[in-house]
Amino acid sequence: MSKLQLKNICKSYGANPVVDDLSLDLQQGELVTLLGPSGCGKTTTLRMIAGFIDLGAGSISMAGKEISTAGRTVPPEHRGMSMIFQSYAIWPNMTVAENVGFGLKVRGTPADEAKRRIAEMLDVVQLGALAHRYPAELSGGQQQRVALARAMVVRPEVLLLDEPLSNLDANLREEMAGEIRRLHDEFRFTTVYVTHDQSEAMTISDRIAVFNLGKLEQIDTPWNLYNRPRTQFVAGFIGRTNLVTAQVNNGLLTLAGLSGTLRPDQAVTGGASDVRVSIRPQSLYLGNEGSAREGAVAMGEVSVLSRTYLGEHWDYVVSPVGGGDSLRVHAPPASVLEVGQQSPLFIDPRGVAVVS
Ligand SMILES: Nc1ncnc2c1ncn2[C@@H]1O[C@H](COP(=O)(O)OP(=O)(O)OP(=O)(O)O)[C@@H](O)[C@H]1O
Ligand SMILES: [Mg+2]
DSSP states (O other), X not given: OOSEEEEEEEEEETTEEEEEXXXXXXXXXXXXXXXXXXXXXXXXXXXXXXXSSOOSEXXXXXXXXXXXXXXXXXXXXXXXXXXXXXXXXXXXXXXXXXXXXXXXXXXXOOHHHHHHHHHHHHHHTTOGGGTTOOGGGSOHHHHHXXXXXXXXXXXXXXXXXXXXXXXXXXXXXXXXXXXXXXXXXXXXXXEEEEESOHHHHHHXXXXXXXXXTTEEEEEXXXXXXXXXXXXXXXXXXXXXXXXXXXXXXXXXXXXXXXXXXXXXXXXXOSSSEEEEEXXXXXXXXXXXXXXTSTTOEEEEEEEEEEEEEOSSOEEXXXXXXXXXXXXXXXXXXXXXXXXXXXXXXXEOGGGEXXXX
């Protein structure tokens, strides 16, 4: 049975549908991330799960019991959930230990047990030494960890985290994302995590639900979202890609201006017709690079339109000599081509996905 189930939920403000017919199933102990651009309905969805917002339509169930329908919402304090809000608020007038212990106090946990659990949790988030400090005496990352400890110490049925790392700089964010994944592996709380940062989502998630304009585009493992995107939006939002038109013939794809034919990993149906495909820049190869790659298909000649050196790789834009869509190619630093130079192009079909 699913731990948390969202069935066809909808929410509108005025005439604006903000969440549109969303269905989502979380298993016990699973961490699912809602990922999407600003304003796509992530916070609204999380607040509906928490019980702060009533549903327009649909239902939410926890372990098979309905907790929200269009007419009835079980209040947040009776849902056994913990939520960290987008502007995570820890109380400035309480010490670290008091902040972490607050939920236990509200629940009437005996004092000695509370003390033990607070100490354990502070160890987990590595704040044991700072238990008696006030928030104003902590760094942003430390405050973040207080918020996490406070949410987890009550052992929630479901943990809801709304952009909990948004106030941190890039390095600390990466470190804390790894930390959240580690804590998740340790405690296995069923978790819904919200972010608009795709690398953060890839780091921590079992599965990612990609949102766009209030609708679920695709929910999948990080690997599948990257390698098997089903829509143009997902292909473009998760990593970089080339979105181009291809011709389908008997399950094979051809690209305008190029002679090679590609058989993608998923079967392509339909007769001679145009489809949109996503081709990852690192599955395109220039020159000798490509002939050495097992499985890469010779596509024909291209010429270099522009190039940027990014340290870890070259970012080339190439165009088929016979005309056709230009393509972005990521090549290793040693693969040096001048603007205007011609080169054979190879494509690894494993980096090609047909998208709608
Ligand atoms: N109370 C409200 N009244 C009217 N419109 C609202 C209300 N709350 C949210 N909205 C609108 O609903 C849409 C979705 O908002 P939401 O906060 O869920 O987005 P989000 O995906 O969390 O974005 P962000 O990444 O910026 O936090 C936005 O267009 C927002 O303006
Ligand atoms: Mg939000």
